[in-house]
Amino acid sequence: MSIILDKVNCVYEQGTPREMYALKDINLEIGDGQFIGVIGHTGSGKSTLIQHMNGLLRATSGSIYYNGEDIYADGYSMRGLRSKVGLVFQYPEHQLFETTILADVCFGPMNQGLDKNEAELRAFEALHSVGIPEELFDQSPFDLSGGQKRRVAIAGVLAMRPEVLILDEPTAGLDPKGRDEILDQIAKLHAENHITVILVSHSMEDVAKYVERIIVMNSGEVMYDGTPKDVFHHYKELEAVGLAAPQVTYLMHELKEKGLDVNLDATTVEEARNSILAALR
Secondary structure, eight states: OOEEEEEEEEEETTTSTTOEEEEEEEEEEEOTTOEEEEEOOTTSSHHHHHHHHTTSSOOSEEEEEETTEETTSTTOOHHHHHHHEEEEOSSGGGTOOSSSHHHHHHHHHHHTTOOHHHHHHHHHHHHHHTTOOGGGTTSOGGGSOHHHHHHHHHHHHHTTOOSEEEEESTTTTOOHHHHHHHHHHHHHHHHHHOOEEEEEOSOHHHHHHHOSEEEEEETTEEEEEEOHHHHHTTHHHHHHTTOOOOHHHHHHHHHHHTTOOOOTTOOSHHHHHHHHHHHHO
């Protein structure tokens, strides 16, 4: 279920003295079933990028294809696209609006034309999959904690059974335990349902731990696109544009400088531990 962006540009206030490129000549292919991280400093274009992927924003120029179909072609159903490419916003309050949690998660499936019973079955399944207990289903979503609100927002998208799940900073403002719970749940959904996941995050540790591919945005352009090891190998260049590598990367370089033969490609705590133990043996 690929998404292809072909020479995509997004220009604000085009033709005026304040013309600004939010996206500049973007060429990307998002493959079926991938777990991708998108990183970049504030204003780098990462949120603009993902909002083009499901048609919330329209490119100034260029083409976007979903499963080989041009989403800008006459007669193409943007509504259908958004049921297949689901976007969870950074602030769950932007997506929650019904009086109960169950009704909120039912909204998407019913908007797809399903009857109430089928919508409720999907909502039950989605809420269970993100760890919301059944005794909360009749509560207002606005009475929940920040982490629970995010889970419900994710469930609302999952209930539409998307082929691509895009999450914009899903752990922002959460404590470490809540952050790990959300990301572990997303990783489990990816593994079990084989859906494509695109995770926008400021946390280099989270990106290194969970994703298989990283897209680095800088000033509206793709700066790097590769595996975590490949991308974080350029940690000095990332620092120059206001980013950083995971703390593990800096630790391993310091140990190497002190004479310990460790693997500089380690990006997670587990990889670092294994490398350090091997070097000490």
